Amino acid sequence: MSxxxxxxxxxxxxxxSLLVLNITFRTTADDLFPLFDKxxxxxxxxxxxxxxxxDSRGFAFVRYKYADEAQKAVEKLDGRNVxxxxxxxxxxxxxPNAERIHKGRIIETSSKSKGRSRSRSPRPRHRDEYRDRxxxxRSRSRSxxxxxxxxxxxxxxxxxxRSRSRSASPDHHKDRGRGRYDDExRSRSRSxxxxxxxxxxxxxxxxxxxRRTPPSREESPVGRKRNERSPTPKSVSPRGRPADSRSPSxxxxxxxx
DNA sequence: GTTGAGCGTT
Numbered sequence: 001m002s003x004x005x006x007x008x009x010x011x012x013x014x015x016x017s018l019l020v021l022n023i024t025f026r027t028t029a030d031d032l033f034p035l036f037d038k039x040x041x042x043x044x045x046x047x048x049x050x051x052x053x054x055d056s057r058g059f060a061f062v063r064y065k066y067a068d069e070a071q072k073a074v075e076k077l078d079g080r081n082v083x084x085x086x087x088x089x090x091x092x093x094x095x096p097n098a099e100r101i102h103k104g105r106i107i108e109t110s111s112k113s114k115g116r117s118r119s120r121s122p123r124p125r126h127r128d129e130y131r132d133r134x135x136x137x138r139s140r141s142r143s144x145x146x147x148x149x150x151x152x153x154x155x156x157x158x159x160x161x162r163s164r165s166r167s168a169s170p171d172h173h174k175d176r177g178r179g180r181y182d183d184e185x186r187s188r189s190r191s192x193x194x195x196x197x198x199x200x201x202x203x204x205x206x207x208x209x210x211r212r213t214p215p216s217r218e219e220s221p222v223g224r225k226r227n228e229r230s231p232t233p234k235s236v237s238p239r240g241r242p243a244d245s246r247s248p249s250x251x252x253x254x255x256x257x
Numbered sequence: 258g259t260t261g262a263g264c265g266t267t
Contacts, residue, residue, distance in 0.1 A: 017264090017265085019263085019264055019265090021261090021262085021263065021264085022261075022262095022263095025260075025261090046265060046266060047265090047266095048264080048265050048266075049266095057263085057265095058260085058261060058262085058263080059262095059263065059264070059265090060265090061264075061265055061266090085261095092264060092265080093264060094264055094265085095264090095265075096264095096265045096266065097265095101264095
């Protein structure tokens with residue numbers, strides 16, 4: 001995929017990895033290869049892309065055979081306009097296995113010492129723990145949540161879907177053409193559902209009176225909508241068919257809800 | 258169709 005060897009990384013024994021940032025989402029490794037190959041021997045070019053959509057994440061990794069060439073490429077290609085975007089070329093800080101990299105070269109730490117007790121994460125990988133402080137950074141970038149967005153979407157969709165399932169007719173609607181995404185979403189929802197059966201009301205120490213709708217704006221519109229659709233079942237009978245024939249039990253509406 | 262800080266695959 002996007003690299004020469006179709007089976008993972010070819011050889012990272014003595015290769016120098018360069019991180020190319022700020023590239024366009026349409027730029028592919030094939031486009032960067034000639035550009036970087038001109039300044040040195042490029043061993044492999046890899047562009048991480050989303051496994052679901054398959055779109056580029058906006059950065060690429062270029063592995064050079066020699067450090068001097070890599071350094072030259074960094075100085076030459078750094079700031080170069082590619083596909084209408086100014087790319088940023090710099091030495092990679094971390095390797096695929098979270099190995100430390102010195103000047104782009106991967107230092108095999110796990111080979112010698114398997115123990116990873118040493119802090120090898122100079123940068124917080126999980127923003128959830130740092131969201132209290134990183135929330136400012138998040139504000140300026142909304143595209144950062146490529147993975148968070150999915151989780152958010154799945155959770156919200158899951159909750160909403162379930163909510164509607166109990167309230168109104170969900171599956172009786174029609175297919176919107178979700179396709180396989182629906183399956184994926186459903187699978188994910190199930191997983192979350194298992195871990196958290198029902199986490200709809202996050203009230204750890206709320207009042208004993210479970211007020212589901214503080215703003216009281218949940219069933220109101222629903223009831224009104226239903227009323228609008230059938231304001232007067234008796235009076236409004238398009239087919240001349242009395243409602244009593246169709247709904248022998250007037251209190252059926254309550255039972256439905 | 259969108260996006261824009263960052264660190265990677267069999």
